[in-house]
Amino acid sequence: MMKKMTGLVLTMTFASFLSACALNSSTDEKANKETTSAVQTADIKQIKDQVIKASNTGNIPAKALERKDTFIAGMSAPGGVFLPYFYDNGWDGNATSPIFSPLVDLDKNGKPIPILAKSWEISDDQLVYTFHLKDDLKFSNGSPLTADDVAFTLTLLHDPAYDGWGDLAAATIKGGKDYKDGKAKTIEGIKVVDPLTIKITTEKVNAKALLLLGGIVLSKDYYGKDYTYAHLDYLKKLYSKPVGSGPYKLEKYIPGQEIRYVANKNYYDGPPKVKNFIYKVTTPETTSQLFEAGETDYDRFPAEPESVEQLKELGFANIKVTTANSYSYAYINNTKPYLKDKAVRQALIYGLDRQKITDVTYKGYGTVANVPVSPVSWAYTEDGINKYKYDVKKAKQLLDEAGWKVGKDGIRAKGETKLKISYLTSRNDDDFIPIAKENYKALGIQFNPEVLDFNTLLTKLNKKDYDLAAVSTPMLSDPDDAVADLASTHPDNSAGYSNPKVDKLLEESVSTTDINERKKIYHELYKELSDDPPVILLNYRKVIHANNARISGLNPDNFTGISSSLPNLSIKE
Template sequence: MNKKMKLLLATSLVSLTLFSPVLAENMLRVSYTEDPKTADAQMTSDDYTLPLNIFDRLIEAETTKPGESALVPGLAEKWEISDDGLTYTFHLRQGVKFHNGAELTADDVVYTFDRMLNPATKALGTDILTFVAGSQDRLDGKADSVSGLKAVDKYTVQIQLSQPYAAFLALLASPQASIYNRAFTEAAGDKFGLTPETTNGTGPFILRDYTLNDSQTLEANDNYFRGRPKLDRLLIRVVSDSETLRMLFESDEIDVFDLDYAPTQTPYFYGSDQWKSLIRSGPRVGLYYYNINQNKKPFDDPRVRRAFQMSIDRQAILDKNFYGRGKLEDGVMPRGLTCYAAAAPIEYNPAKAKELLAEAGYPNGVEINLQQVSSWSSKWSDMNQIIQAQVAEAGFKANVVTTDEAAYLAARKAGDSDAYTQVWSADFNDPDNFFYTFFSESGSKVRAYNNNDPEVFTAVDKARGMTDPAARCKLYQDLTARIVGQDAAWVPLFSLDHSFVVQKRVKNFVVPWNGWSDMSYYKVEVE
């Protein structure tokens, strides 16, 4: 670090120190199962509590009601999209201050996204900027800047795409798109986000203490542009053991108990007279599914795939493994996702499935393999064993094949893995997050579906650039009918409810729409 950068960082740290408010006891106490390691949203792919509370984004995805969200203005108070869908112009709020007192400018936005694409950063999540013109050249080290990023003036940012992409705004609301201050972040270098002294955002809370593998303490930002949070402090404790977490909660040392971190405690809390009225639950925008690899016989025949769909009692799995806290899903889009519409129900009918197998040339049944990864949690092996027993009634002789994760991932990437069960939660609220991931030409192979349907490939690509929302949603709904019904390309299982138990003093707690446990606590209050 040169002398100029050292001086700049020192000045910024002084500003942060002077900004420190008086501590108070109006504090919310939450937990995490492991240390997030960094507050830098560009350097994590799954720990978003710190970024969602310390930083802001141009646009925010705000939970509007259980399992649903809307895109609302964030650091950008308004924006325009050109008729051809290629140019996005964002008008920043004026007077927004970073925690160190610096004012937000268009240059900070350009810097933030350029930093993500700079190969020296080694950032994760760069795919949110894939469609920005010049992004690949920057990632490949062929350019010193991103041609599609431009600060038009102090408060106006223009982003040029290489091709229309309807989900772009939704991506800009994801945690990875958190906005940083150029001067401070450059001064902090590779230490950015690792300590309170090297962390600086515009968000509702300021990082004040970071004790590795123990806790993080955040304090209210008195100068937050939306208004000061009702909370004075937010304490995030690292608690890996579910029994310890429950003990801390019941002894009033934790205010929010996330049942995702201790699912075996679900029956206890739902059956407790003390706690059941304090459960806050909402649908998780994600779904469990069973992959079918069409390159593996007998799944090259759609009748066999349909028989496999019909031979699984999905409700029994939901009830046994997840205490019935969820809803069966019949399509590619889970409830709560933009464009969601109920799909045609998948019938559970082992007798009819057996008839389909006979029609496909397997009157005496057929042998299949179910993939299992040795290092994954027991819930996956439990599901495989249940499905192994269920599909036998229809004539499927299922072998559970166990491999290590490296072998599984390599086989899947090559399109050669056996059928497997998994879960996918929305990273951003747009159908593209599901359809392109699983059923684009590239996604279908690298996730070992091999659903080689040219009409599906064409439609998935077309939908990405459509600017008419109603027509785009209709196309996705038609695609669902083709993929799940006609092609029988996978088995959607169910989406789960996301449940939290809160102390009586916690008010205005809203279950986040997304597939994570991470959320902004800006609107939460305690009495």
């Protein structure tokens, strides 16, 4: 499930970019609850997206000024698998992005733009994609990049031994399944027209096909020279020796410390102006320290007032506060008899003070989520949506009408079954716990939180051995990424949710490439999910980026992070 990179992310981190927190003692948990209850949420001001320019570049640390040709960005722990489509660690995705380029990528608004492709055409029936490559493309080792490399990449991802996150099944390339099943030696729908043109025929319209088919291109000469059908282990020896077509190439990887890159002289748009790029491994404890000392030029910081004030005091930091292209929520196990009832799920939302949870967690740098997509998405709307304002009376009414009566012990019951709700999280500092415990007690629900290690939580989630579980989405490239696993037939439907109308709308939402038509479908889908909620939507958060003002051209966005900026950076003298 986790390999697909478009499903859930267990909330084991503070704001998804921070590294995993170790489980602390019960004493720490108690202290956290006491702190949480003391927060005066009524005084919290909601922060808007904003850019704060450096106020005093004279404060730039000498350590940073010494680097005339090197840009250093902080990141959490990479795993060392520098081959697209094959890594499990999401940070390796960040690490590979400077090395490899796709045919098509997304701009800052989430719309497709050409990278290695010069252009593309989609047939009238939306089934045939023809990509035209730019002239004289090369990989970092100097070998030419042609349509044969695109064909090889798409074929490799259909190999039966491939089980990574780059699943092309949704693109339904004609003959792709036959190749995967060993019934064909080639994929019928992939045709190399000439060295700069490839035509791909699909069997079903899918709105995400353009990005799936136009992904990162791997070198056939380098990654395919030892390829034999159904045997991909040979690639492991190349994980640490990448050859790509991005703006940089790997120079050295020092596990636990940094990844060093050098400008790729064969990059199609010319080598980057900044010769050297480094990803330095940082932790929540070292992020601010390294940035302040000039050891890093860029990093992301906890979305809270203290972070912004500290960065402003430095004087040399350009600060960007943006809404993240993700959201947090709690899974509801819809397979449990007492949670199949829509009224009970609605009561769990009405009776939960989500605004307080959001304010306590993000201190103004977050807002309550009411639809399963980020506000930065073109599909976002709250028109016709039930916002489930905190309403204890309404929650109690729904539970009463559903037959759950309060017993002498204060716990609701229906027959012999008491309404006891478990909640799983991998964060001991989860602000959901103290607030939900208090809110649900007022409703007559016994709330039983449990903090587990990441792997145990994941196992329980996959087995549907839970009632509620803390999750969040990764960065969303398409609105479908956030809701696809709610389909009753989806293999990763960890919520166990089933709604025929939702199934129909989910299928329709990706069955056209017309963005305006898709908007209409998503708006209808969000209304249905609001009425029949499969999860408890919690919040959208802000992300705080900061860079040393000596770096010009850095503009991190919600779809590609800093990778799209890398080719255009420069260092001010």
